[in-house]
Amino acid sequence: MLAIDFGPNDVVVIAGRLDAAQSAAAQAFLDQVQGKVTLDCTGLEYISSAGLGVLLKTQKRLLASDGKLRLSGVNRHLRDIFEYSGFDQIFEIEPAP
Numbered sequence: 001m002l003a004i005d006f007g008p009n010d011v012v013v014i015a016g017r018l019d020a021a022q023s024a025a026a027q028a029f030l031d032q033v034q035g036k037v038t039l040d041c042t043g044l045e046y047i048s049s050a051g052l053g054v055l056l057k058t059q060k061r062l063l064a065s066d067g068k069l070r071l072s073g074v075n076r077h078l079r080d081i082f083e084y085s086g087f088d089q090i091f092e093i094e095p096a097p
Contacts, residue, residue: 004029007040011072015043018051026051030058035067042073042096047081059090068092 002022007013012033018026039055047055059069072094074082079095082088 002026003043011038011040013040013043015045017046018044018054019046019048020050023048023050023054027054027057030054031061033058033062034065035062036070037062037067038070038072040073041071041075041078044073044075044078047078052081052085052087056087056090070094 002014002016002018002025004012004014004026012030014026016022037058055069055071062068070092071082073096074093075096079088079093082091082093
């Protein structure tokens, strides 16, 4: 299950599992955001390659219009996934406290 919505201060809050079954819904939501966007991943438990693709597509679209996608609250497990995939070079990532 995945939950994604706007939180306080125009931050996008994502929670649950971002996998192939949830990637279309996440992409549909993220296709609506513009500019510099912070994605609060504090509640994100899991991300698959399909989920990584959603974030990459969103980042490319935002960068093309002088925006960007910044990830915050990334736990150690997800941070490892981003590092192993090289995505830590694509996104500004703020680890969870």
